[in-house]
Amino acid sequence: MKGVILAGGTGSRLMPLTAYMNKHLLPVGPYPMIHYAISKLREAGITEILLIINAQSAQMYAEYLGSGEQFGVEITYRIQEQAGGIAHAAALAEPFVRGDKFVLLLGDNLFEDSIAAEASRFAKGHESARVFLKEVDDPRRFGVPLFDEHGRIIRIEEKPLDPKSNYCVIGLYFYDASMFEIIRKIQPSARxxxxxxxxxxxxxxMGRLGYSVLSGWWIDAGTHASLREAAQKLEGEYLEAGDTNGEDRKADGAEE
Structure with a gap:
């Protein structure tokens, strides 16, 4: 499988921090936010990674990540010239994916669980798409799955006033290459x-959407409050692992 990380956007909810810096480069605990997305994919054995970014931050990404060699991965960059939604950004990955299965990860979604086992199963199996869910206190803020009597997802409702479950869809998805054909068929939303x-x-x-449920913590680090919460959790994890200054581990799972 290949990895695609979306790391563009304006980060308007994090102003003024994002006035001069892309939010995915903001520090979260001992590392920039983008570090954790790279680490999660590397931990899952995914080493070919496409980073979709905006032009304003390209130099800063290149300076921190370079080719990805120091993190044990190979990074390709693609510029998203204008905002057009997550699916619009994902469509830019088609030449990179070249028919393979891939992980699509929003760079501001930070989570505890490893995705290694799930990625291995998806790569070897016959599924076309898989989303990841997390139980939350207020699902009205998110996309909420509706299940049939057999526990299958029949629809996802965006920010429903009356959620039919306590689960939300997070910014982590597995797809095969059929995803790009579907993108070509959908229409822009009201926004x-x-x-x-x-x-x-x-x-x-089509009855072709699988799902997995995260058991550990998950944070969409797009606000000041969630950014602080993520920093506290990740700093605690790295301290427990003995990494007190960021020098003990260049990246989770990186090869020396």
């Missing part, structure tokens, strides 16, 4: 963007 929920609902409508 003028190609929505990833529409892609997932297309798979759900």
């Amino acid at each position: 003028g963007e190609l929505e990833i929920t529409d892609v997932n609902n297309a798979y759900a409508g």
Whole structure:
């Protein structure tokens, strides 16, 4: 499998921190936010990674990540010229994916669980799409899955006033290359963007959408409060692992 990380966007909810720096380069605990996305994919054995970024931050990404060699991965960069939604950004990965299965990860989604076992099963199996869910206190803020009597997802509702479950869909997805054909068929939403929920609902409508549930913590680090929470959790984890200054481990799982 290959990895695609979306790390563009304006980060408007994190202003003024993001006035001059992309949010995925902001420090979270001992490392920049983007470090953790790279580490999660590397831990899962995914070493070919496409990073989709905006032009304003390209130099800073290159300076920190370079080719990815020091992290044990190979990084390719692609510029998203204008915002058009998650599915629009994901469509830019088609030449990179070249028919393979891939992980699509939003760079501001930080989580505890390893995805290694799930990635291995998906790579070897016949599924076309898989989303990851997390039980939350207030699902009305997120995309919420609706299940049938057999526990299968039949639809995902965006920010419903009356959620039918306490689960939300997080910014972590597995797809095969059929995803790009689906993107070509969906229409922009009312806000003028190609929505990833529409892609997932297309798979759900065909009975081809699997799911996994995270057991550990998950944070969408897109606000000041969630950024602080993520920093506390990750700093605690790295201290427990004996990494007190960021020098003991260049990257989780990186080869020396």
